[in-house]
Amino acid sequence: MATTEGCLVASTNRGCKAIYASGGATCVLLRxxxxxxxxxxxxxxxxxxxxxxxxxxxxxxxxxxxxxxxxxxxxxxxxxxxxxxxxxxxxxxxxxxxxxxxxxxxxxxxxxxxxxxxxxxxxxxxxxxxxxxxxxxxxxxxxxxxGRGKSVVCEVVINGDVVTKVLKTTVPALVELNMLKNLTGSAICRCSWWVQCTCCQHCFCNFYSHGAGSSTKHRKFSLYYYDGGC
Structure with a gap:
């Protein structure tokens, strides 16, 4: 990852570890x-x-x-x-x-x-x-x-014990944070894309490390998060 933000690298590693420990993710190319x-x-x-x-x-x-x-x-x-x-x-x-x-x-x-x-x-x-x-x-x-470029849908189910051991929290606390931050908080600040999360930042730093221009952050990644249930 091309970044000087150490916490971003740690956060990405922690998320990847949680996904791997839960059996990986399923991704499908739509367009x-x-x-x-x-x-x-x-x-x-x-x-x-x-x-x-x-x-x-x-x-x-x-x-x-x-x-x-x-x-x-x-x-x-x-x-x-x-x-x-x-x-x-x-x-x-x-x-x-x-x-x-x-x-x-x-x-x-x-x-x-x-x-x-x-x-x-x-x-x-x-x-x-x-x-x-x-x-x-x-x-x-x-x-x-x-759609523009590659449009994909990805799915991962994080087990409750993995949330506790790897993410250092609980499923109910994570659900509550999602409601208060990504929904209510985004509504208060009138977020243009409604849902705020750092998916684009993680993807951009990885893409930038392979030589892509900085405009790629806006050109390539229009991501959104959907909570299908816990």
């Missing part, structure tokens, strides 16, 4: 798709919606896939989601990128499609390769709902 969302402009909202319908038409998807992958051996188009704001159209491309994070290959694929669209939509004005509907390097509801 895996990187996104890029350019913003384009037309002379009217009608023209913007015409492109939206064209891009979301299933009959056009195979052609767009061929155009998209011309610049990469690994990037593959998974889907397109559009949002209209007046004369502006935000086009969210979702793509698989192999083992890479893949923003460069995705951006090149998106540019291929934008160039192709000029054949049928010569009046298209590409304002930016990213219109922030991706949404890159920041927590956003669209990433929470639609």
């Amino acid at each position: 895996d798709g990187m996104t890029r969302a350019p913003v384009v402009r037309f002379s009217s909202a009608k023209r913007a919606t015409e492109l939206k319908f064209f891009l979301e038409d299933p009959h056009n998807f195979d052609t767009l896939c061929v155009v998209f992958k011309k610049s990469s051996r690994f990037a593959r188009l998974q889907g397109i989601q559009c949002a209209v704001a007046g004369k502006n159209l935000y086009i969210r491309f979702s793509c698989s990128t192999g083992d890479a994070m893949g923003m460069n290959m995705v951006s090149k694929g998106v540019q291929n499609v934008l160039n192709f669209l000029q054949n049928d939509f010569p009046d298209i004005d590409v304002t930016g390769i990213s219109g922030n509907f991706c949404s890159d390097k920041k927590p956003a509801a669209v990433n929470w709902i639609q």
